[in-house]
Amino acid sequence: MKTLFVIISILISEVLFTDNNGPVVQDSYEAVVEKCMANNVFAEDNKACLVCHGKSSYEFTDPITGVTRKRRMNARYILDIDEYYQSNHWSFACTDCHSDNFKTFPPRSSEKLEKHYACTDCHARDENYDQYHFKDIEVEYLESTHANVEGFSCWKCHNPHSYKITARNTENLKETILYDNNICLECHASFDNFQLLSDREEINIVQSHEWLTNQAAHFKNIRCIECHTAVNDKILVAHKVLPKEQAVKRCTECHSSDSRLVATLYKSQSKKSGRDLGFTDAVILNQSYIIGANRIISLNILSFIIFGGVLLVILFHTAIRIIKRKS
Numbered sequence: 423m424k425t426l427f428v429i430i431s432i433l434i435s436e437v438l439f440t441d442n443n444g445p446v447v448q449d450s451y452e453a454v455v456e457k458c459m460a461n462n463v464f465a466e467d468n469k470a471c472l473v474c475h476g477k478s479s480y481e482f483t484d485p486i487t488g489v490t491r492k493r494r495m496n497a498r499y500i501l502d503i504d505e506y507y508q509s510n511h512w513s514f515a516c517t518d519c520h521s522d523n524f525k526t527f528p529p530r531s532s533e534k535l536e537k538h539y540a541c542t543d544c545h546a547r548d549e550n551y552d553q554y555h556f557k558d559i560e561v562e563y564l565e566s567t568h569a570n571v572e573g574f575s576c577w578k579c580h581n582p583h584s585y586k587i588t589a590r591n592t593e594n595l596k597e598t599i600l601y602d603n604n605i606c607l608e609c610h611a612s613f614d615n616f617q618l619l620s621d622r623e624e625i626n627i628v629q630s631h632e633w634l635t636n637q638a639a640h641f642k643n644i645r646c647i648e649c650h651t652a653v654n655d656k657i658l659v660a661h662k663v664l665p666k667e668q669a670v671k672r673c674t675e676c677h678s679s680d681s682r683l684v685a686t687l688y689k690s691q692s693k694k695s696g697r698d699l700g701f702t703d704a705v706i707l708n709q710s711y712i713i714g715a716n717r718i719i720s721l722n723i724l725s726f727i728i729f730g731g732v733l734l735v736i737l738f739h740t741a742i743r744i745i746k747r748k749s
């Protein structure tokens with residue numbers, strides 16, 4: 423199943439690197455990581471955890487024999503140090519969210535059952551984050567299909583050690599689509615991860631979407647959430663993942679002049695550019711051409727003129743014939 427994930431990721435990323443729309447002028451990835459590491463006052467403390475959790479093997483001293491042993495670290499417990507320092511929570515100490523007791527090895531079983539903070543514990547009360555509407559998102563999440571799954575939480579999609587906001591400030595829509603879709607594919611293209619939460623049989627998403635013409639092109643140009651969530655004008659990223667029966671299947675939901683994409687994928691852009699352009703939405707024209715989603719006003723007027731002209735000619739012709747017959 424990992425291979426499926428890789429194939430889909432490659433399919434999606436193929437466009438990312440060939441299609442160079444929207445040049446992004448920003449610091450290089452390495453520069454950002456370096457800056458965050460330098461500014462994180464806990465970076466040294468974190469190293470004490472990352473000597474083990476930042477790579478695929480760790481060493482420890484057997485307390486009884488005093489012998490140093492080397493072991494392979496379970497992949498689940500390895501985190502990417504660079505991603506960590508690029509994420510939203512880059513400035514944290516590991517022990518801000520985890521028990522201090524992890525400083526001693528091996529971790530006791532009681533630590534392993536530690537409770538984690540919820541996003542809203544920190545964000546809902548702080549008005550600096552009002553723009554994100556954490557409370558509204560939580561309400562949506564609680565009504566989503568995943569909320570019934572035992573062990574699911576916001577953290578399952580928002581990896582505590584790597585998540586960073588993307589859709590909100592995107593300059594490159596394709597990159598955001600890839601980022602957001604990979605969040606879903608973390609489980610829906612990896613049966614290993616899926617199995618941790620469900621007894622259901624493996625879902626092959628390539629097969630379940632066979633009805634979708636040109637699936638690869640669609641997965642590169644739209645996000646899973648475009649079809650799987652209810653539109654919500656209050657928040658930037660809709661969170662109510664609906665049961666599969668309610669997913670969008672009709673082509674015209676997107677391929678039409680009032681495409682739902684204006685209210686979902688293109689939301690942040692269409693807000694910026696204003697929506698007074700009629701349906702000749704600036705974003706749709708700039709970034710992608712969606713069949714059926716464009717209404718070019720001048721062409722509309724032209725077609726009215728032609729139609730009107732033809733009608734006049736027919737009327738004129740009929741009138742002449744009637745007059746001729748009478749006489």
Ligand code: HEC
Pocket residue numbers: 470471472473474475480481482495496499516517520521522524525527529533534535
């Ligand atoms: C000597 C290596 C080592 C160090 C240092 C270390 N850990 Fe771990 N940690 C491990 C190993 C190995 C496991 C997996 C234990 C297992 O498989 O049951 C683990 C498990 C964990 C878990 C997962 C517990 C669970 O099962 O859910 C957390 C969280 C954790 N460590 C956090 C930390 C933090 C925070 C620090 C720094 C304060 C830290 N660790 C330092 C080796 C280490």
Ligand code: HEC
Pocket residue numbers: 468471472475498499500501506511514515516517518519520538539575577578582583
């Ligand atoms: C913003 C809070 C936060 C910070 C900071 C944080 N963690 Fe975590 N960590 C979590 C949460 C929440 C989970 C449980 C994730 C889940 O339920 O999927 C977790 C899980 C883990 C796990 C177990 C992974 C698993 O799948 O069970 C390890 C190991 C770990 N963290 C290590 C670290 C280390 C090392 C650092 C510092 C470099 C760190 N964490 C910093 C919140 C945090």
Ligand code: HEC
Pocket residue numbers: 510511512513518519539540541542543544545554576577580587
């Ligand atoms: C322990 C408290 C805490 C928890 C739990 C927490 N956050 Fe944060 N979060 C913060 C702090 C503090 C910052 C600012 C970090 C910085 O820039 O130094 C932040 C930053 C962010 C940002 C970036 C805000 C910006 O304007 O740059 C987002 C988005 C975010 N968090 C989302 C989440 C989500 C989603 C969750 C749950 C999955 C979560 N947070 C859990 C404390 C927390």
Ligand code: HEC
Pocket residue numbers: 541542553554556559560561563564568575576577578579580586587588589590598601602605647657658659661663
């Ligand atoms: C099924 C997966 C999933 C779950 C569960 C989930 N989210 Fe999200 N969330 C996303 C995706 C995808 C994005 C878009 C990320 C991006 O590109 O910035 C997002 C974005 C966000 C943002 C940023 C929105 C913005 O305006 O920029 C916040 C805040 C957030 N989620 C909070 C939460 C909270 C709180 C929960 C739990 C109550 C939660 N999420 C659960 C998938 C999920």
Ligand code: HEC
Pocket residue numbers: 603606607610625626627630631634640641644645646647648649650666667669670671
């Ligand atoms: C164009 C709309 C669309 C897009 C994009 C889309 N889906 Fe779907 N998806 C559907 C529809 C419709 C169904 C229900 C298909 C059926 O059973 O007839 C579905 C079914 C599913 C199912 C349930 C399958 C089953 O057999 O139980 C999952 C899981 C799923 N999608 C995940 C995803 C993921 C992950 C992505 C992104 C990589 C995605 N979808 C993208 C429309 C879409």
Ligand code: HEC
Pocket residue numbers: 567568571578579605606607608609610615616619620621622646647650663664665666667
């Ligand atoms: C942490 C793993 C995980 C992530 C991440 C995840 N899902 Fe799921 N999803 C599941 C599991 C597990 C189920 C099956 C629940 C059950 O047992 O019925 C499921 C079920 C579904 C279903 C089918 C619901 C039904 O009616 O049968 C859809 C659709 C779906 N997910 C879409 C998404 C989308 C879209 C995303 C990304 C925004 C996403 N998932 C992210 C684990 C995940």
Ligand code: HEC
Pocket residue numbers: 633634635636639640643644648649670671672673674675676677683709710711712713
């Ligand atoms: C959730 C919105 C959405 C739905 C539903 C949808 N499409 Fe698309 N479709 C798009 C987007 C976005 C593009 C990419 C436009 C671009 O090339 O930039 C696209 C592209 C296409 C293309 C051109 C593919 C190519 O090779 O470039 C065809 C053909 C197409 N769609 C047909 C369909 C059909 C048939 C259906 C119904 C079975 C459908 N679409 C459903 C959004 C959607």
